[in-house]
Amino acid sequence: MNGPEIHIEFAPGLRVFVPHGRRAGATPVTTDGVSTLGHVVESLGVPLTEVGELVVNGGAVAVSHVPAADETVEVRAVERPQPVPGAPLRFLLDVHLGTLARRLRLLGVDAAYESLDIGDPALAARSAAERRVMLSRDRGLLRRRELWAGAFIYSTRPEEQLRDVLGRFAPRLAPWSRCTACNGMLRPATKEEVAGQLASGARRSYDVFAQCGECGRAYWRGAHHAQLEGIVGRALAEFDRA
Structure with a gap:
């Protein structure tokens, strides 16, 4: 990737997925300027099934958000208990x-x-x-x-x-x-x-x-x-x- 640099921090429970060096605190990540935040998170090793809220500069965004330069991203874990809407739980x-x-x-x-x-x-x-x-x-x-x-x-x-x-x-x-x-x-x-x-x-x-x-x-x-x-x-x- 060779585009805007963002700062991303993962919830403690998600750091098990993240390569060594990005496990503690906000870390700079260079994006390509067109990929969604969801894609960026997954590219760093974290399945979106484990991601709760994505917070950019203090406000919640969707996984489809395209990061801009210097944004600070907080990746939270899913809430517990986790609701599964629309079907019996199976x-x-x-x-x-x-x-x-x-x-x-x-x-x-x-x-x-x-x-x-x-x-x-x-x-x-x-x-x-x-x-x-x-x-x-x-x-x-x-x-x-x-x-x-x-x-x-x-x-x-x-x-x-x-x-x-x-x-x-x-x-x-x-x-x-x-x-x-x-x-x-x-x-x-x-x-x-x-x-x-x-x-x-x-x-x-x-x-x-x-x-x-x-x-x-x-x-x-x-x-x-x-x-x-x-x-x-x-x-x-x-x-x-x-």
């Missing part, structure tokens, strides 16, 4: 976020998940077609213009990933209502209806079952139920706003 997760998808489903959150790497164009197209918020650690995917909405997942740890999504979007929680395997809705089932999926020990030990209306998978309070209850209990204690 998510789409890429191939690397399977554990997060299962934990969201455990809490009753609508979380579609691609278990195969179908490619960024197909993921972005599904996000748009189904009006789902794309969750990913792939900044290139989150920069695709056809996305309906998106969010970067900052941590590699499932516990922190879950807290981040729940804190950012405040979805309604309805634990034990979705299939963790396929995202379908669960319904009560009798032992006879799910008998074909039960080992002899489960048939003897359990009497309360649920079954997915989509894939037919059976659920009961098995050996891992205490661990799952812990995940649910912690989420409800911190994020249940009902």
